[in-house]
Amino acid sequence: xxxxxxxxxxxxxxxxxTTGVFLIASVIKMIAIFTLVMxxxxxxxxxxxxxxxWIQDRHGPNRVxxxxxxxxxxxxVKNLMKEETYPGDANLTLFILAPAIAFIPAMLTWAVIxxxxxxxxxxxxxxxxxxxxxxxxxxxxxxxxxxxxxxxxAGWSSNNKYALLGxxxxxxxxxxxxxxxGMSTVCVxxxxxxxxxxxxxxxxxxxxxxxFLLSIAFFLFLIAAFAETNRVPFDLxxxxxxxxxxxxxxxxxxxxxxxxxxxxxxxxxxxxMLVTLFFGGWDIPxxxxxxxxxxxxxxxxxxxxxxxxxxxxxVFFYIWIRWTLPRFRYDQLMSxxxxxxxxxxxxxxxxxxxxxxxxxxxxxxxxxxxxxxxFAVNAVLVVLLFFVLDRGRxxxxxxxxxxxxxxxxxxxxxxxxxxxTTGEGA
Amino acid sequence: MATKRTIEVELSTTGLTKDGKAQRIPLVMGGGAAVxxxxxxxxxPELEGEHMLINIGPQHPATHGVLRLVLEMEGETVxxxxxxxxxxxxxxxxxxxxxQYNQIIPWTDxxxxxxxxxxxxxxxxGAERLFNIExxxxxKVLRVMAMxxxxxxxxxxxxxxxxxxxxAYTPFLWSFQYREKIYEMLEKWVGARLTTTATRVGGMxxxxxxxxxxxxxxxxxxxxxxxxxxxxxxxxxAIWVGRTVGLGVxxxxxxxxxxxxxxxxxxxxxxxxxxxxxxxxxxxxxxxxVPVGTSGDVYDRFLVRMAEMRESVKILAQTLKxxxxxxxxxxxxxxxLPPKKKATSEMxxxxxxxxxxxxxxxxxIGESYVAVESPKGEKGYYFVSDGSSKPVRWRIRPPSYVNxxxxxxxxxxxxxxxxxxxxxxxxxxxGEIDR
Numbered sequence: 001x002x003x004x005x006x007x008x009x010x011x012x013x014x015x016x017x018t019t020g021v022f023l024i025a026s027v028i029k030m031i032a033i034f035t036l037v038m039x040x041x042x043x044x045x046x047x048x049x050x051x052x053x054w055i056q057d058r059h060g061p062n063r064v065x066x067x068x069x070x071x072x073x074x075x076x077v078k079n080l081m082k083e084e085t086y087p088g089d090a091n092l093t094l095f096i097l098a099p100a101i102a103f104i105p106a107m108l109t110w111a112v113i114x115x116x117x118x119x120x121x122x123x124x125x126x127x128x129x130x131x132x133x134x135x136x137x138x139x140x141x142x143x144x145x146x147x148x149x150x151x152x153x154a155g156w157s158s159n160n161k162y163a164l165l166g167x168x169x170x171x172x173x174x175x176x177x178x179x180x181x182g183m184s185t186v187c188v189x190x191x192x193x194x195x196x197x198x199x200x201x202x203x204x205x206x207x208x209x210x211x212f213l214l215s216i217a218f219f220l221f222l223i224a225a226f227a228e229t230n231r232v233p234f235d236l237x238x239x240x241x242x243x244x245x246x247x248x249x250x251x252x253x254x255x256x257x258x259x260x261x262x263x264x265x266x267x268x269x270x271x272x273m274l275v276t277l278f279f280g281g282w283d284i285p286x287x288x289x290x291x292x293x294x295x296x297x298x299x300x301x302x303x304x305x306x307x308x309x310x311x312x313x314x315v316f317f318y319i320w321i322r323w324t325l326p327r328f329r330y331d332q333l334m335s336x337x338x339x340x341x342x343x344x345x346x347x348x349x350x351x352x353x354x355x356x357x358x359x360x361x362x363x364x365x366x367x368x369x370x371x372x373x374x375f376a377v378n379a380v381l382v383v384l385l386f387f388v389l390d391r392g393r394x395x396x397x398x399x400x401x402x403x404x405x406x407x408x409x410x411x412x413x414x415x416x417x418x419x420x421t422t423g424e425g426a
Numbered sequence: 427m428a429t430k431r432t433i434e435v436e437l438s439t440t441g442l443t444k445d446g447k448a449q450r451i452p453l454v455m456g457g458g459a460a461v462x463x464x465x466x467x468x469x470x471p472e473l474e475g476e477h478m479l480i481n482i483g484p485q486h487p488a489t490h491g492v493l494r495l496v497l498e499m500e501g502e503t504v505x506x507x508x509x510x511x512x513x514x515x516x517x518x519x520x521x522x523x524x525x526q527y528n529q530i531i532p533w534t535d536x537x538x539x540x541x542x543x544x545x546x547x548x549x550x551x552g553a554e555r556l557f558n559i560e561x562x563x564x565x566k567v568l569r570v571m572a573m574x575x576x577x578x579x580x581x582x583x584x585x586x587x588x589x590x591x592x593x594a595y596t597p598f599l600w601s602f603q604y605r606e607k608i609y610e611m612l613e614k615w616v617g618a619r620l621t622t623t624a625t626r627v628g629g630m631x632x633x634x635x636x637x638x639x640x641x642x643x644x645x646x647x648x649x650x651x652x653x654x655x656x657x658x659x660x661x662x663x664a665i666w667v668g669r670t671v672g673l674g675v676x677x678x679x680x681x682x683x684x685x686x687x688x689x690x691x692x693x694x695x696x697x698x699x700x701x702x703x704x705x706x707x708x709x710x711x712x713x714x715x716v717p718v719g720t721s722g723d724v725y726d727r728f729l730v731r732m733a734e735m736r737e738s739v740k741i742l743a744q745t746l747k748x749x750x751x752x753x754x755x756x757x758x759x760x761x762x763l764p765p766k767k768k769a770t771s772e773m774x775x776x777x778x779x780x781x782x783x784x785x786x787x788x789x790x791i792g793e794s795y796v797a798v799e800s801p802k803g804e805k806g807y808y809f810v811s812d813g814s815s816k817p818v819r820w821r822i823r824p825p826s827y828v829n830x831x832x833x834x835x836x837x838x839x840x841x842x843x844x845x846x847x848x849x850x851x852x853x854x855x856x857g858e859i860d861r
């Protein structure tokens with residue numbers, strides 16, 4: 001193995017560091033992660049504008065600096081310089097607090113996400129995760145639920161009807177999809193037998209990525225992640241054409257931009273979680289070199305690159321979807337969450353639990369053979385769900401499958417609903 | 427002669443006077459006993475129970491101008507909807523009474539500003555009927571081109587804004603690209619993009635420039651591809667279908683009773699198209715069909731408009747084939763200025779020139795009404811002439827206004843998001859509604 005050694009490494013580099021080193025390293029990691037994510041957020045907004053321009057056949061911001069790269073700085077300065085306005089009858093305490101509450105959880109989740117293989121240093125092995133919590137995954141679920149308070153409080157404290165509706169939509173939507181999201185990830189936990197994110201990555205490096213073993217859980221998680229971050233097609237809380245700007249209608253200047261910042265931070269976080277749970281985290285595909293043997297600096301760098309590429313792909317995916325799909329309606333969103341995703345997730349958990357138990361009883365070792373068996377069953381399940389049960393009706397907007405009967409059925413449903421609310425159907 | 431009566435009606439929006447009584451203002455002052463009409467239902471509804479009042483507009487991203495919808499909501503469900511119009515009232519019709527016929531044409535640009543050249547043509551047709559003028563063949567074909575181009579431009583704006591209202595942003599930009607091409611063509615033709623003022627009584631302001639038909643030819647060839655792309659994004663998209671199907675349903679009878687026209691009534695299954703039923707500009711000689719929907723919901727209106735754009739392309743292709751040579755303007759000195767050379771050399775022409783410029787063309791005493799199929803529906807222009815060079819009365823029949831009148835019926839019982847989708851499906855232009 002040839003690479004440039006950054007440090008004179010010896011045996012201590014593979015061991016746990018002392019408490020002092022651990023604390024110093026943690027602080028450095030915190031600052032590094034915070035900086036990286038914030039810069040990432042800034043450039044995701046830029047990427048969003050450039051990619052949307054690309055999709056829509058226009059140029060996008062390209063005036064400030066080379067390729068418009070300094071646009072984000074200009075935007076930041078603009079947001080700081082703008083006047084802060086406060087609605088007359090707002091609950092000022094909550095009004096000011098809400099953007100912070102929305103922003104903090106999106107950042108906090110990063111604390112437990114492992115972003116590279118451990119780094120060997122002369123002072124001991126440094127885990128490439130800010131806090132390697134044994135309950136890592138539960139922590140992310142808990143934290144991501146807090147984010148909704150920011151939106152709901154923003155909507156409520158603004159004393160504005162649009163904002164109130166936006167806040168209500170946000171809370172209902174995020175709570176509903178949290179359940180589907182939690183359920184979909186139970187399968188991952190079943191397979192890894194652990195909520196420690198590092199362990200989940202380890203499991204995927206031996207068995208194969210969860211996206212191939214638990215495809216349906218992956219789809220459910222993906223959809224729920226879109227809903228959790230309020231991105232199109234689930235951007236109802238801020239639905240520009242309906243609610244002006246939804247929960248942040250009354251906000252201005254930097255307090256307003258805290259909401260987009262938290263949205264983009266949430267997007268990056270969700271992408272990172274997606275990668276960690278289903279795409280092997282920092283695992284480099286097609287090789288075991290990164291998981292076995294001694295930790296080296298090169299391994300850390302390469303695994304970090306692998307993690308970054310995967311995360312950025314999903315960020316791109318988020319943007320891509322936003323500029324492609326229309327927005328759901330409130331009731332459709334709710335019925336998708338409760339009537340479709342939750343039952344599928346529950347059934348899937350049952351199937352996976354049974355499968356894991358059966359494979360264990362059959363004495364299959366938990367390595368590629370286990371993964372292979374899982375993959376085979378998974379392929380059958382996917383075919384069953386998408387081609388037999390769903391047939392392009394609910395989950396996938398299969399272009400060629402929309403037939404007259406489906407439209408007629410939909411019409412009848414909508415008419416019945418309207419008649420119910422106007423009392424004509426009674 | 428009937429005596430003047432004082433008619434009192436409740437003022438719609440000012441509500442109560444200081445002492446708590448409904449405020450009344452006299453409409454007509456004069457002698458005689460006051461006749462109190464039954465007060466119209468108050469515009470600010472009294473709310474039942476936990477209902478909430480929401481104002482959509484006049485400043486709102488999805489009201490396409492300054493429409494104001496007062497919605498009584500139960501949660502997210504609309505219980506009642508009261509549309510308010512008039513925020514963009516400019517007095518076009520009154521101004522028209524103080525202008526010569528050709529001078530009114532710039533005003534027609536500004537009422538339905540997405541269809542300005544179509545309005546120009548419609549106005550000219552009405553005025554020509556009043557003047558008893560038969561326009562030239564070339565002019566007829568040019569006007570068909572103008573109307574169909576403007577129909578496509580208007581439908582493109584409709585499609586884009588509707589997409590934005592329903593949350594899909596990208597087709598908006600795609601549609602505006604082709605609208606831009608249409609505007610470029612119009613600019614080449616008459617020098618203006620939006621406010622074209624392209625027609626004159628008896629002809630056009632300008633003939634098409636050289637090479638213009640090639641541009642139109644390439645447009646006719648390329649445009650359907652963009653339509654296909656947009657359709658691929660929308661027509662069978664599950665979310666799009668879910669958001670539009672079954673909303674704002676108007677049965678054929680209801681549509682007729684409300685006086686709807688254009689794509690609104692055709693989506694309900696009534697194949698009424700002024701171009702087919704009361705042909706003008708030789709539309710009966712073109713080969714095209716009227717797209718008709720079945721269920722009269724937002725989705726069908728979308729399908730009908732998409733199909734209409736394809737039909738317009740078909741008509742445009744035919745105009746290209748049949749465009750004859752010859753003069754654009756009629757050879758009628760009553761309405762068209764004689765050439766400057768003649769005016770300075772011939773007595774007769776000089777008099778015509780003088781009269782035309784100083785007084786303007788004078789139609790015979792009488793009235794005329796002409797209806798055309800504008801992108802929004804049946805657009806009518808009504809003129810009353812007393813023989814002077816200015817109309818005594820000029821009246822517009824705005825299709826958006828009539829179509830909008832059905833919105834309380836259509837949105838009832840639907841959700842707030844549906845109000846936006848239904849409102850978008852009407853394709854209103856507030857300039858035309860408020861005039």
